[in-house]
Structure formats: C-alpha cells, structure tokens
Amino acid sequence: MTTRIKHLYLHVPFCNSICFYCDFCHRVYDEKLAYRWLDRLKSEIEDNCKDKYETIYIGGGTPSSLNEDQLERLLTMIDPYTGECLEYTVEINPESLSEDKICILKKHRVNRISMGVQSSDDQILRSLNRRHDFACAKEKIALLKRYGFENISVDLMYSLPGQDLDILNRTIDDILGLDVKHVSLYSLTIEENSVFGKKGIDHLDEDIEADMYELIDSRMNEAGYIHYEISNFCKEGYQSRHNMGYWDYDDFLGLSAGASGKIGNNRYSNTRSLERYLNEKDIRDEDLHLSRKEMMFENIMMSLRTIYGLDIEEFNRKYDSDLIREYPLGISNKYIEIRDGKMFCTKPEILNSILLDFMD
Numbered sequence: 001m002t003t004r005i006k007h008l009y010l011h012v013p014f015c016n017s018i019c020f021y022c023d024f025c026h027r028v029y030d031e032k033l034a035y036r037w038l039d040r041l042k043s044e045i046e047d048n049c050k051d052k053y054e055t056i057y058i059g060g061g062t063p064s065s066l067n068e069d070q071l072e073r074l075l076t077m078i079d080p081y082t083g084e085c086l087e088y089t090v091e092i093n094p095e096s097l098s099e100d101k102i103c104i105l106k107k108h109r110v111n112r113i114s115m116g117v118q119s120s121d122d123q124i125l126r127s128l129n130r131r132h133d134f135a136c137a138k139e140k141i142a143l144l145k146r147y148g149f150e151n152i153s154v155d156l157m158y159s160l161p162g163q164d165l166d167i168l169n170r171t172i173d174d175i176l177g178l179d180v181k182h183v184s185l186y187s188l189t190i191e192e193n194s195v196f197g198k199k200g201i202d203h204l205d206e207d208i209e210a211d212m213y214e215l216i217d218s219r220m221n222e223a224g225y226i227h228y229e230i231s232n233f234c235k236e237g238y239q240s241r242h243n244m245g246y247w248d249y250d251d252f253l254g255l256s257a258g259a260s261g262k263i264g265n266n267r268y269s270n271t272r273s274l275e276r277y278l279n280e281k282d283i284r285d286e287d288l289h290l291s292r293k294e295m296m297f298e299n300i301m302m303s304l305r306t307i308y309g310l311d312i313e314e315f316n317r318k319y320d321s322d323l324i325r326e327y328p329l330g331i332s333n334k335y336i337e338i339r340d341g342k343m344f345c346t347k348p349e350i351l352n353s354i355l356l357d358f359m360d
C-alpha cells in the first residue's frame with residue numbers, strides 16, 4: 001500500500017556568499033550553473049513528485065540568491081503540486097530579496113517566509129560574513145508585510161563569538177520589534193568544514209550558552225511567544241506545519257542536491273556534490289532501510305522535541321507495539337511525563353541525555 005506523502009522539501013544549493021559558520025550544501029551563486037541546476041531539477045521533479053503536498057518548504061542554501069527569471073521557473077515547476085498546500089515556505093536572505101522577487105513569491109501562492117536575520121548587531125553580522133545589516137532585514141520585513149505576507153519567521157543565532165548577554169538582550173529587543181509570527185533559534189556549532197572550524201574558532205563556554213538560552217526563553221515567553229519546540233517559538237496558531245511534519249515523524253520527499261527524505265522505512269540523503277547531481281542519474285549518497293526498532297526510536301526522539309508530545313495510541317498502532325512495556329527505563333525517567341494518552345519531555349533542552357534511557 002502506498003501512502004500519500006504530505007511534505008515536500010526542496011534544497012536550493014546556492015548562496016551569494018558563504019557564512020563562516022556554515023557547512024550546508026551550498027555553492028556561491030553562478031548564473032549559468034543555476035540554470036543547469038534548474039534543468040536537472042525539472043527532471044527530478046517529474047520523476048518523483050506525484051502528490052499535492054500539504055506543506056512545501058524551499059530552503060537552502062539561499063533560494064533568494066536565484067535571479068528573478070530562475071525563481072519564476074522554479075516556482076512554476078512546483079505549481080502543479082501546490083493545490084492542497086496549507087503552508088508554502090521559501091527561505092530568503094534580506095540582501096537578495098527584491099520587490100520583483102516578492103511579487104513572484106506572491107503570484108505562486110507562497111504564504112510563509114523564513115528569513116535569515118541571525119543578529120541585530122552589525123559587527124557580529126560582519127564577523128559571520130553575512131552580507132546584510134539589520135536595517136536591511138528590517139526594511140525587507142516591512143516590505144514583505146506591505147505585500148501581505150503576515151506569516152514570517154526569522155532565524156536568530158546565539159552563542160556567537162563576540163556576543164555577550166547584553167548584546168543578546170539588545171538583539172532580542174530588536175527581534176521582538178520586528179513583530180514576526182515565528183522565531184527559530186540556532187546555537188552556533190563549530191562545524192569542522194566551516195570557515196570557523198578551519199580557523200579553529202572556539203565555542204563559547206557551555207554555561208554562558210545555557211544562560212543565553214534561558215534569557216531568550218524567558219524574554220520570548222514574556223512577549224507572548226509559545227516555546228513549542230526546543231528551538232522554535234511562535235505566536236498562537238503559527239507553528240511551522242512543515243517542521244511539525246518532521247517532529248511527528250511523517251514521511252517527506254526531499255529534492256535536489258543536499259536534500260534528504262524519508263518514505264516509509266527508507267531514509268535517504270541526496271549527494272551534496274552539485275557536479276554529481278548535474279551529471280549523474282543516481283544521486284543518492286545514503287539509502288537506509290530502517291528497522292522497526294530504529295523507526296520507533298527516531299519517532300520518540302522527534303516527538304519529544306515539542307510541547308505536543310507523542311500520542312501513545314497512535315504510536316502503538318503504527319508500530320504494533322506497547323510503548324509503556326517496551327521502554328520501561330525511558331518512561332521512568334524523571335523528565336518524562338505521561339498524561340492524557342501522550343508522552344511528554346519536561347526538559348527538552350537535555351533531551352539527548354534523556355533519550356539514552358530509550359536506547360537498547
């Protein structure tokens with residue numbers, strides 16, 4: 001029996017410049033290469049897209065690094081699959097968003113924007129090799145709102161070199177001043193293959209990082225945001241439906257170089273090499289067949305990230321299982337709570353250590 005896939009993720013592997021902390025799959029934007037990528041993507045879409053998706057997320061990389069014609073082509077390719085789409089997100093960076101691109105997004109019924117703002121401190125933005133300042137982010141958010149985009153999410157980074165609690169506090173003021181519906185939080189991790197990793201930049205002290213997380217948590221709560229997932233805050237009704245799909249352990253189709261997907265017990269990752277993506281038919285780097293036990297664990301791991309918890313009856317049905325009996329150690333952890341037929345984690349910021357009790 002084939003089940004309908006509700007979520008589509010598409011990775012745009014280009015950025016206008018490379019941020020020093022990032023090791024995502026990306027290339028500095030090149031117009032000719034981006035046209036070749038679009039041609040290859042067209043055949044991947046035709047081969048793989050069968051459904052109308054409830055959520056579509058075009059991320060990257062930086063989708064807004066594409067020129068107007070390319071953005072138009074990309075969204076036109078996706079049009080046949082947007083019929084039942086409840087949430088259609090495109091990631092953008094402030095400096096590459098033009099009024100024309102906003103019109104293209106609008107025309108193709110994109111209804112959610114995720115903007116990489118990261119900080120309001122221009123010196124910190126420069127030190128990360130971001131190409132925008134905070135004024136630019138503010139201006140583009142105002143412009144998006146003028147065009148009727150009300151579901152806007154911004155990314156906020158913390159635990160950054162040169163950032164202290166005072167700077168972070170001012171950044172939170174500025175982020176709240178943007179009056180957006182959703183904020184995603186990213187703590188800096190020093191990736192080996194990033195510029196920071198190669199330069200040997202040190203991570204901030206763990207205690208300072210924990211203080212920063214607490215500060216953000218309390219300030220966002222005071223401002224009326226719901227801390228609905230470890231790293232995500234939203235105003236009532238503006239949870240990211242697409243990401244909720246990941247946390248509910250739904251299937252999703254991932255397209256293009258650098259994307260991954262999960263369909264039934266198959267989890268795959270596409271190649272991160274743009275050359276291979278453009279030139280070869282087989283683009284899979286990893287094609288895993290998950291065992292029932294692995295899927296159960298992953299499902300628990302994802303669902304405990306949110307305040308909505310894991311529906312025990314649904315879990316038991318899905319895996320022909322009995323969660324309470326199968327995980328006696330896990331459910332006896334002091335930060336695990338069972339209530340109203342659901343299992344919750346009451347301290348998600350230390351979820352990784354709690355999950356050890358759910359491992360064999």
Ligand code: SF4
Pocket residue numbers: 014015017018019022023024026060061062093116
């Ligand atoms: S953080 Fe975003 S914009 Fe910066 S290099 Fe990574 S993918 Fe590109």
